Amino acid sequence: MLKETLIDLLTQAAIQAQQSGKLPSATLPTVTIERPQNPEHGDYASSFPLKLARSAGANPIEIARELVKLIPPTPEIESIAVAPPGFINFTLKNGWLMQQVDVILSEREKFGNIDLGHGSRVQVEFVSINPTGPLHVGNGRGAILGSTLSNVLTAGGYNVEKEYYFNDAGSQMEALRRSLFARYQQCLGVDVEMPSEGYFGNYMVDLAREIISEEGDRFLSLSEAEAISELGKVGVEKIISSIREDLELLRVDFDAWFSEQSLYENGQFDRVMALLREGGHLMEKENATWFVSTSLGEDKDNVVVRGDGLPTYFAADIAYHYNKFLERNFDRVIDIWGADHQGHVSRLKAAVAALGIDPDRLELIINQMVTLRRGGEMVRLSKRSGDLITLREVIDEVGTDACRFFFLSRSANSQMDFDLELAKQESQDNPVYYVQYAHARIASILRLAEGRKISYADGDVSLLTTEPELTLIRKLLLLPEMVEVVVQTLEPHHLTYYAQDLATSFHSFYKLCRVVSDDQALTKARLKLVEATKTVLARTLHLMGMTAPDRM
């Protein structure tokens, strides 16, 4: 990429300056290249001379001038300027920019790909909620974040596997099964109480009714333990498939669904506990088994096996991550969690390190809470308490594209309000339509050209000389840099801003530059530009999991 070329050029110039004694031979600071906000400062800029001035003890302007003298001409760069207090500004050649339109047209949907991962294997695990009820909006946020990030990592040259981890063991599932059995009995006229730790949402009643309509009262004739287990199995299956459906509606899919239960059945859980014990990380106290994380710098120790002999969620998670790193050998693992799991981060990293795995290979993304409002009023999201707006209701109301865009446009670090009253209205002037509209407009132009039988494969891109055209080309060329930024920061929200920016440049071009006109040569050149723009817009939308409509 051009950015790397510029870094090389500057580094080489600095080394040369050192060799000729123009710069003291101290270690060089890292060369950074920025995209200046002000177009007068060129396409790329570097504050390298300013950083160099500190160690060299020289005037940054003088350093900049020396460096610029040592940079050889290249096919891409028109001019290199020195600006106070010590910036070096690079401006690209118009001719080179124009040629990139042909490059984009030849790369098609591959344009934007940049090989940073070199095929290394990265697992992205997200959503992963217990099958104890339908997804709510907060889960939707993680789902969209995870699926988008996976798309971008793939574009960034990684071999990505998306996984849903599925807690089908543990006390929460037991509470769910008991709740279901209670509702089942109640629906059949049996006077029983819900368990106090149960799930009180109405969906549990619906679920019980659904099972009754399909399977009748046959579970009543079983022993209580059997009934809870058998009915529970049916119920959990149904909940899982409804979760799957909700995610499909959001265009979120997974390569693997991983069962917690499997860790116990294949002995991996026991193996991991043995490993920890051998490493001296386990300790018996207060009738339970503890992971001694205080000796690894943590605030406190954590229970892995409870007094009743059952493993904790934490213990299962350690085994699960052992499986990810040592059984399946992922190079990197990215987990996306809700803010309520924040406290779990450092102890899981400590546990991973205790297993001899470099904890930096495990990256955690915490997305902050989504609070749901109806008008001004807050709506609780707790599954146990009952009043719950499901993700599906929100998707039905707002639509998948607008939903994805909305969730994607805020960084995971900031909490967000989702106001249902405003959802529809907001979806009307949602920026996603602004972006899609640009795509649809282009499709319309291309239809017109096709109708007039204009073939433009031989269009001459060197005719794209006006300011709106060159601005648009510059924006097209940002896509690979966006992919790079997202891969490096794991923050896909940047894509939404890029998409809007690109659409703005197109709409502005559209207003100022007639594409299909009497000027045949110019028409062909502009059809190329417009098609390249369509390609980049579509790619950007697809990376975000959105549709690129040809008509609106």
Added chain:
RNA sequence: GUCCCUGUAGCUCAGCUGGAUAGAGCGGCUGCCUUCUAAGCAGCGGGUCGCAGGUUCGAAUCCUGCCAGGGACGCCA
């Protein structure tokens, strides 16, 4: 009490691995449809970047303290 996230324009938020006059969308106000989609374009107005110190040639960005909002501190997940 400890830890994590957040505090930027009327509202919702970008910008935060330090860089050149702090940006966008929405809302408000002005203009623009005889020609490829006005779900659009052009322009105007709007900011003590929570507060106070510090580091630096340079701080919205880094450090410290405080204030405010949210989250976590369980033999739940």
